[in-house]
Amino acid sequence: MAEVRLQNVSKTFGEVDVLKSVSLDVRDGEFLTLIGASGCGKSTLLRIIAGLEAQTSGTVTIGSRGVDHLRPKDRRIAMVFQSYALYPHMTVAQNMATPLEIDRCYLAERLPLLRLLSPRRKRLQAEIREDVLKTAEQLKIEPLLGRRPSQLSGGQRQRVALGRAMVRQPDVFLMDEPLSNLDASLRVHMRKELAALHAELGATFIYVTHDQVEAMTMSDRVALMEAGEVLQVGAPHELYQRPANTRVAAFLGSPKINLLDADADVSGALSLFGQPLSVEAGPGAKIGLRPEAVILAAPQIAGSVAGRLVAMEDLGHETVLDLDVDGKRVTLRTTANAITAARDAGWIGDNVFVKFDLSQLLVFDGDGNRIETAEASAPAQAAAQ
Numbered sequence: 445m446a447e448v449r450l451q452n453v454s455k456t457f458g459e460v461d462v463l464k465s466v467s468l469d470v471r472d473g474e475f476l477t478l479i480g481a482s483g484c485g486k487s488t489l490l491r492i493i494a495g496l497e498a499q500t501s502g503t504v505t506i507g508s509r510g511v512d513h514l515r516p517k518d519r520r521i522a523m524v525f526q527s528y529a530l531y532p533h534m535t536v537a538q539n540m541a542t543p544l545e546i547d548r549c550y551l552a553e554r555l556p557l558l559r560l561l562s563p564r565r566k567r568l569q570a571e572i573r574e575d576v577l578k579t580a581e582q583l584k585i586e587p588l589l590g591r592r593p594s595q596l597s598g599g600q601r602q603r604v605a606l607g608r609a610m611v612r613q614p615d616v617f618l619m620d621e622p623l624s625n626l627d628a629s630l631r632v633h634m635r636k637e638l639a640a641l642h643a644e645l646g647a648t649f650i651y652v653t654h655d656q657v658e659a660m661t662m663s664d665r666v667a668l669m670e671a672g673e674v675l676q677v678g679a680p681h682e683l684y685q686r687p688a689n690t691r692v693a694a695f696l697g698s699p700k701i702n703l704l705d706a707d708a709d710v711s712g713a714l715s716l717f718g719q720p721l722s723v724e725a726g727p728g729a730k731i732g733l734r735p736e737a738v739i740l741a742a743p744q745i746a747g748s749v750a751g752r753l754v755a756m757e758d759l760g761h762e763t764v765l766d767l768d769v770d771g772k773r774v775t776l777r778t779t780a781n782a783i784t785a786a787r788d789a790g791w792i793g794d795n796v797f798v799k800f801d802l803s804q805l806l807v808f809d810g811d812g813n814r815i816e817t818a819e820a821s822a823p824a825q826a827a828a829q
């Protein structure tokens with residue numbers, strides 16, 4: 445087992461700075477997800493950890509070893525790709541045995557005819573077979589060992605690719621969007637399997653995805669990347685509830701967070717649709733409200749405001765409403781029960797009456813960085829009313 449430490453890792457392709465001095469500590473046995481939009485440098489960072497790409501500057505340490513001089517196969521890591529990269533002409537057993545043969549056998553012992561001459565051949569092959577079988581049992585793929593990749597479903601191929609990574613018992617698993625070729629229901633299933641596998645193996649997982657549901661559900665911690673930089677590292681709920689800046693706030697969450705230009709009086713005290721907040725901020729401040737922090741409310745309740753209904757999406761278990769409140773677009777998300785009750789009470793028509801859960805309020809300064817507020821640390825009384 446091992447921790448992975450990146451110190452000031454930069455990568456330049458030609459003129460382009462793809463990674464800009466990334467520093468990140470991945471803990472021993474942790475499931476850490478690198479998340480960010482396509483092109484932000486996730487795969488490049490993973491390939492640098494694996495040794496498949498050389499960084500322009502900075503260092504990578506795995507366990508207590510600096511690995512910058514080590515070849516990929518000597519780093520005690522295994523990589524699982526989106527494309528699986530299985531050998532099509534080999535059976536599952538042969539695919540899984542290949543990394544072990546490369547590790548344990550001399551070149552001559554791997555060649556079809558020459559290997560017959562090796563005195564160690566029988567013993568080595570028996571050991572390798574046993575290790576492959578052990579991993580296959582762990583992944584419940586023993587019945588597939590004799591098949592070729594073309595005879596497997598997408599989910600089975602995924603499992604075999606995992607198996608091939610597992611046989612060498614690496615300290616660190618590196619996974620680059622391994623679920624993105626699977627259909628939606630299988631992806632949900634494999635998410636749970638991967639999380640369980642991580643718990644069982646106790647190895648360090650570094651997982652790359654652009655899918656925030658994968659990141660939120662499987663990870664111990666998430667590192668959110670943008671344009672070659674790590675914006676914030678933390679537990680999933682921490683990034684969601686206490687984003688460092690507007691960029692993190694806007695990336696996580698679906699529907700997106702409401703980021704509203706704050707109204708400030710001359711002294712800088714902020715208010716939200718006429719309701720004073722105990723926050724001060726300079727020019728350009730923004731207020732962040734998650735769609736679940738906007739709540740359907742009776743018109744007579746203090747602090748409730750009316751918004752014009754612009755769009756409504758009924759998803760069955762929840763409904764998403766887009767409102768125009770005083771010229772500002774506000775999205776709210778509510779459960780099926782709540783919207784039925786609000787409809788019956790007449791709070792929804794051309795206008796929709798809402799209030800705001802100020803305990804969930806986020807405030808960002810003119811540079812987009814979050815500032816601590818009294819509201820945000822108060823108990824969630826608004827939601828309980």
Ligand SMILES: Nc1ncnc2c1ncn2[C@@H]1O[C@H](COP(=O)(O)OP(=O)(O)O)[C@@H](O)[C@H]1O
Nearest residue numbers: 457458462480481482483484485486487488489
């Ligand atoms: N071998 C390469 N040569 C030139 N540019 C590259 C190379 N590999 C990646 N890039 C560029 O680096 C940026 C980051 O790529 P990548 O790490 O694959 O992003 P991600 O995995 O987050 O989608 C992209 O703009 C991509 O075009």
Ligand SMILES: [Mg+2]
Nearest residue numbers: 486487488620
């Ligand atoms: Mg990628």
